[in-house]
Amino acid sequence: MSYHFGRGWARWTPYLLLLPGLLFYFVVALGPSVATAVYSFTDATGIKGAPMHWIGFDNYREFLFMGRASIDNLDALKRTLIFCIAVTFLQFALGLLVALLVNQNLPGSNIFRTLYFMPVILGVVIQGLMWSLFLYPLGGPAAKLLQLFGTRSEFLGGQPSEAFAWVIAIQIWANMGTTMMIFLAGLQTIPSEMYDAARIDGANTLQVFQHVTWPLLTPSVNTNLLLNIIGSLQAWQLFLVLVGYRNGTQVLGYLIYATGFGQTSGSVTSSFRQGYAAAASIILFLLVLVIGMSVQYFLQRREQRILG
């Protein structure tokens, strides 16, 4: 038998090499996740030294069944799903379209790749500030544009449904570059001979896409779908920066932040409810898990069917 790292104690080398990474993972990822699950059964405030009591499923009961607040929470859950579906499909479709365009050997295609990817490297605060200025209702560029058509809007500060739609659009703008890049990488792995063969066989552009590009992009499709779904289910930062805590716009991720850090009531002395926020986090985690696993199962089966 051959041993890559030698015999005796040297055989432990790979495990020792893995140790720093594992320790890091346990400390910053797995540990806090398990702790969140435990906290969700307590009345923890998140304050060091504060008393903490085991309260069983009370936080879950309150979140899901207590008064009108639970209906508001379920509305936030619904909104999270709407946000996820809208962002996932639009970002996926736009990312694919743009990747196909910039994959052509057209003049300036490198500049366009950079331009489309640029929002990804901006921080959420910068993205939020840019769009807040663009959508400033008192003379911002968007307001002036609407003025040309004799109309106006309050944009992010107006109707919750409109503000929500803007956050969807901005989320797509902010992250489409990543989707595009993954598709672009996938497109560049497709051998040009495949296209040549298809053309010789008389396939038109649509047929080439349908029978060559789309099947061979399957790994990129799977990656993008999963990243988009998980990313959009967990999104909250743009909501914080663009609209704040406003009725009719909250998604689950933002609700968790706001309840955990006492920002839901509008009062500067709101209590800290990290146990309750932890319960909401676990509900979001279960949502992500169920949707993520189901989609992954479906995508893996599809990949096996197409690529064998």
Next chain:
Amino acid sequence: MSKKFFAVLSLLAVASMLLAACGAPATPAAGEPASGGQPASGGQPAAEAQPVTLRVLVHQNPPMVTFMEEFNKKFQASHPNITVDMSVVNANDLSTVSQTRLSANDIDVLDIFGFANAAQPYMKQVDSPNWQQLIEAGLLMDLTGQDFLANYDTSAISDAGSFNGKTYAINLGRVSYSGIYYNKKMFADNNVKVPTTWSELVAACETFKAANIPCMTAGGKDGWPIFVGAYGLTGAIYPDQAALVEGLWTGSIKWNDAKSLDMWTKMQVYARDMMEEGASGVAGDAAPGRFASGAVAMFPGGTWYASAIEAADPTLDWGYIPFPGSDNADDNKYLFGKYDQGWAIAANTPNKEAALLYLKEFSDPANYQAFVDAVGFIPTQPTAKLNTKIGAEVAPYLANFRVGYEQYWIAPKGAGQYANPWASYFMPFGTFDDPQALADQVQADLQAGLDAVK
């Protein structure tokens, strides 16, 4: 050989990484004395003998931050061994940052709003407010008995900084948020009388609109400035706001009774007809500048905005009146507000002497006077004078100063998202266009919570 050599090399590398991580000497926390906070020899306190970095946290309020920067310079000049490291955070984030930095023992002196929202006997299953949670966790220093407390009103100390007979914060001033700034020149140019009743306010706005001048603005982007501006409407109907909160909890007052419906009807006029179009995009910090620029005739807002208005245009001639929410002028004589900023010290600070010295010097009557002059607070030191313009404007109403609803209110668990008297629920800021429908929704959202905690 090469495999073994590689293995040994790898093991050494991993071992050194782990050892480096575990055995690295702990960097002293900012401000921690090199000796670990032990008093210097000769009985001198560490703050005087060794370099100290005092970590101070304040919330964003431009004139206050400017004052604090100057105060810190003076403090450092008179105490060369102390360096003040001041962090500034948005008011909405102050409680979050305070909590995390106190838990991490990363702060010495912190800005804390006046103690409010304490649970009352008639409230069921409510959580303690954040300041009480911090005290109960032992994170705030007991300041009882400190000499500088004597400089403040006993009522301010007991109402806004004490809990269970001990004092944990000094409060630096009261603010009113139920008034309206008005542009005197615009009023004169358009022959508009300063309104003392609701009907006069409506008429004034109609006159300005007819002259193509937007009536009012507010920092709608931040949400709360829209509803804060309308506190006068609630206050005119329910001048005793503690009794209002008790009435809502016990069911003797309903948000959809006839009296409240009058308030909602006026709130709709305020949100829909009085606010300028586009106010929803104006940031809270930008609103005073917009008023000072002459873009609008009035600006409902707190007294803390006065310094920003003066900074934006020192020549602007403005006045400040209580929001006239009623057609009976006698009902409109109240100013509603709260205890604003205060100072507390982290219980576990390694720089106790320096922190106490900081509060002592700040509380010196001369320094405090300079502070209220800069910030425009209604002072909590009895010797301080209302020297500012806003001080002169609010002076006639100070006898009728009342603590506002938001300082008493705690929503019952299970209450819906509309269980508050906020004008921002109305279009164009919210979705409601019918006062009766909103009144019913607000009461239903509140009742759901009251039923849930029965």
